[in-house]
Amino acid sequence: MKKSTPFSHIKFSCCTLLCCLVAFPTSNANEVKNKLQASIDRDAEESIEIAQTIWDLAELGYQEFESSKLLQQKAKEAGFTVETAVADIPTAFVASYGSGQPIIGILGEFDALPGLSQKVSQHREAHIKGGAGHACGHNLFAAGSWAAAKAIKEQIANGTLSGTIRFYGTPAEEGGAGKVYMARSGVFDDVDVMLHWHPAGFNDASPRSTNANKGAKFRFHGIPAHAALSPEKGRSALDAVEAMNFMANLMREHVPESSRIHYVITQGGEAPNVVPEFAEVFYYIRHPDFKTVQELFDRLVLTAQAAAMGTETKMDFEVINGSYNILPNTTLSQITYNNLVEVGGVTYNADEQKFAEELYTTLYKPDAKLGSQEQIRPFVPSAGRASSDVGDVSWQVPTAGLTTACLIPGSYLHTWQAVAAGGSSIAHKGMLNASKVLAMTAAELMQNPDLIAAAREEWEADRGEDFKYVPLLGDRDPPLDYRK
Template sequence: MKRIFLSKLLIISLFLLNFCFSQKNKKEIHESIERRTKEYEDIAKSIWNWAELGYQEEKSSALLKETLSDEGFSIKSGVAEIPTAFVAEYGSGRPIIGILAEFDALPGISQEVATKRKPILDQVGGHACGHHLFGTASTAAAIAVKKYLNESKKKGTVRLYGTPAEEGGSGKVYMVRAGLFDDVDIVLDWHASDRNAANPGTSMANRSAKFRFHGYSAHAAGAPEKGRSALDAVEAMNHMVNLMREHIPDGSRIHYVITRGGNAPNVVPDFAEVFYYVRDFNVDILEDIWSRVLKTAEGAALGTGTRLEYEIIHGNRPVLANDVAQQIMYNNLKTIGGIDYDRKEKKFANEIYKTLRNPNLDLESASEVQPYGFRKGKGSTDVGDVSWMVPTARLRVATWVPGTSAHTWQAVSAGGMSIGMKGMVNAAKVIAGTAFDLYNDPEAIKNAKKELIERRGPKFNYYSLLGERNPPLDYRK
């Protein structure tokens, strides 16, 4: 009996010793990020200032590559036929843990760090989705993981994916299509947000295209009968789509903007263009709606005597949740916690909060972690395609004032000052800590892969929603 007791005591002691050692290693990972906070803030602020649009992120991509290269990462540049895409890798063997990094800005939403609308003159874009923080935090996490692998002599590989043009360019989809994720065991992803959360969830599948109509110009008053208006075709298409809205599922979404409509009222437009998005949580439903949108375009061309051509711009699958990987991410977020504002940040946050329309969170929530539970997001992301190929854990961190929506000047503003930077550092710690846990728990990786296969279903066969087209490197020009 005494021998059994001593055996159990030894097992418990070894478990506690191993746990304490693990916690010590993780603390060292967090501290290695903290020590370089100023360096990472400078990188993020540089990318914030450049605010480069999708597929044009030359400086941002180069800075992240240089930072990783200086740390001993091997770099593959220009992957998937995208000049600003890259893969940075350190280590050897399995598991291979991938970390996603974005760095593209949005057009037309430049903003100074201010509590009122104050665009930056002569600047085209702005980081209204926090991708300057995204790319930098992921880089910081990858470097911290590299340090751990190196010092512990642990077998494994950390791989950072520099993924351009998330905002409407589907950069990751081309990288998936090129097979760059085929050998990865787990992918870790995060995003700037107005809250701290690591919930399993999904997003909307999305496909977009530019529909271009070609007609015949004529004098709109002197010889209108000789003209065939391309703008009429755009308006006819839009009208039919708007009628169609009554006959699609409640959760589906269709958006459009007329990008070219003619140059003068007294000239019948011989060219017009309209840019469409179609979304749904289900790919099959999206495909059905898309086929109907195409028919409205064809009908509009036929009815107006114009010629139609269209170009698929991007297409993303919905995110596929993975509860096994997500629980590990959530536990690490709980360990790190939320964002604590100092007096200056509280004043800034209060002023921003006054400008928000119907905020759905209070300011104190920045320091809290949202409860664990399934989330159905209404946006779309090219992370979706990655998540159907590799188990993917996702994270959101409060880099913006609570209640702030993405793609707003308030997001740009908070992301350019200490509130955003604090969130960035927290995100890096959570990502690095999650990677640490996965390197030390091969069974969790095995179970995450099993869950992926079960959620995809036996009939799953991946295809890209953007077809076989090449990356639209000029889609923001």
């Protein structure tokens, strides 16, 4: 890391240290926030168009060529310097504007999910049969983050703010761990604070961690034989998978609380009357602490080795993905939360209300009521169970995020209802709210270097003195073909 002391970000405007520890905003804070909101509203049509274009494209992880190109083109048109194909990923990019410190980054994702194509409809209706869909709202994530970066750029250009704004185009969040390869390549190293957001069915900016995650495919190689005529001549690769799974399931009793171990058998042989020559099982291990994930993974490898030994088969494995748990930052979350409260929730017009009511009837046991999209959830730190490649970023840069109500309350990501809402004006309202909160938070940080110093101090204490970033996925190359 370039900077290590919490006060290294304070701009010294006089020669005595006492005076220097008080940071003065360069302009009236509220006035700047109003300007940012006005420019996001002014550009709303263009931001929505970007979101809709990416929604239509629905490109899968590492295949987001058109989505990435569109965002890069918008950044260039707005005067950003764009570095493309970073971290050996063709669709990853970094767009920068301004100079000097602080450097504030905003993340933007744009990959879709396979098989979830859906029209903006109250019924399950594929847009393209068997096609992909933006079921995680990453079309909004990209366009909303870009709108925030562009608004900040304007205020740097007119001299109201000083520093650097970076918009990070981060591909393949859905299982491709794009940000991990970017983190490993060092593109986040000089950033002071990173901001991000995610579409959801509610508005929230509380500090929230995630589970760290490591996944691998274990492959067993046996000896094929006729299962009836000469089974004694064969050694079953499927037996090895079953033996491994049995041991892994026994292991569950002896793992720390909050661990998650899940697997699918991806290949188990072709026909019952042939002793399987090849079998493969795909495992994920999750826990709130990345160090525990690595320990559990090492134990899982032992079960695979033992299974191979006992069944006289051969085993190899490939680490497919790995991401750290998100390290929350209360200082940054508090600022983000205050701005979210100022911006407020999402109010539907009559058409949106009707659409939402009809879509709501299709939800299975919704845990939130329509109308809650207008409220902001209270500021309560929590631990999430899913995983995100934002985790690795948060251990390299103090990071905070928020969610806004782009989906129908009570609905979940990775469902057709999320795709339907994500292409509607409801989602656009939530997206523009997120843009405003991101821009206001970035501006507040740029105007108050002492807040950045406090956030970094908290972050350094939480990481611990001995922390050294080692990616859970090791030195493997980005799996650019994983969705092909």
